[in-house]
Amino acid sequence: MTDQPNVQLKYLWDQVCFSNDIKSFELLFHQLNRNLINFCHTIIHHEHAAEEIVSDVFVACWNKRAELQHVTNPKAYLFMAVKNRALNHVKQYSHLQLQTSLTDEVILVDASNPNSELEKKEFFMKMDGIIARLPTQTLLVFRLIKEDGMKYQEVADLLDISPRTVQTHMRRAIQKLREWLQAYNKRDYFATKNKLFTLLFLFLASWGIRG
Secondary structure, three states: OOOHHHHHHHHHHHHHHHHOOHHHHHHHHHHHHHHHHHHHHHHHOOHHHHHHHHHHHHHHHHHOHHHHOOOOOHHHHHHHHHHHHHHHHHHHOOOOOOOOOOOOOOOOOOOOOHHHHHHHHHHHHHHHHHHHOOOHHHHHHHHHHHOOOOOHHHHHHHHOOOHHHHHHHHHHHHHHHHHHHHHHHOOOOOOOOOHHHHHHHHHHHOOOOOO
16 A cells, blocks of 8 residues: 555655755645654753754755755655754753653544533643653654654664564553553543543544553
8 A cells, every 4th residue: 555645745855856846845844844843852852942953954955955866755864864953952952951841732622511621621631741751762652653653663763773662662652541541530530421431532542542
């Protein structure tokens, strides 16, 4: 089966590198910018610095686009470029204490019940907090696979670890979320057959996490 998103990215990349197409560059930027920032933020724990690093990577790619015609997987190349700059940033500013923040909030809307909407906000904020507190390498693996849609081998290549290690990190992340979900489920937030309860568990089940 053809990996359509990667095919599209490769087409945009080739348009940039071979045809100097600024529109394709803008599309490439908008498709990957947020994911790259989230990835970078996981390494350096500073939103503004992550945005600057990703911006610098895109500028560098545009400036040397003619030299990048050989790149066959632009997504992997960009993630690797961001990773390298992020690690350099950490080395340069390791003496600074950087603040961490929660990941962007995900909300399922149930307008018919304002109380349930508040419950959902609390649920996902707490879940984001659990994810954000995963060990750095585990968090990187989890986000690259679940948020960026990378394959295990792609993550292994990017982080310079084995696919088995990637699998181990994913298993640990999912186990941590499963344990939290089981503890959360014991609290009296949702009725047993509540529509909201069902939606939340279907959402987490899609990640392979069951209470």
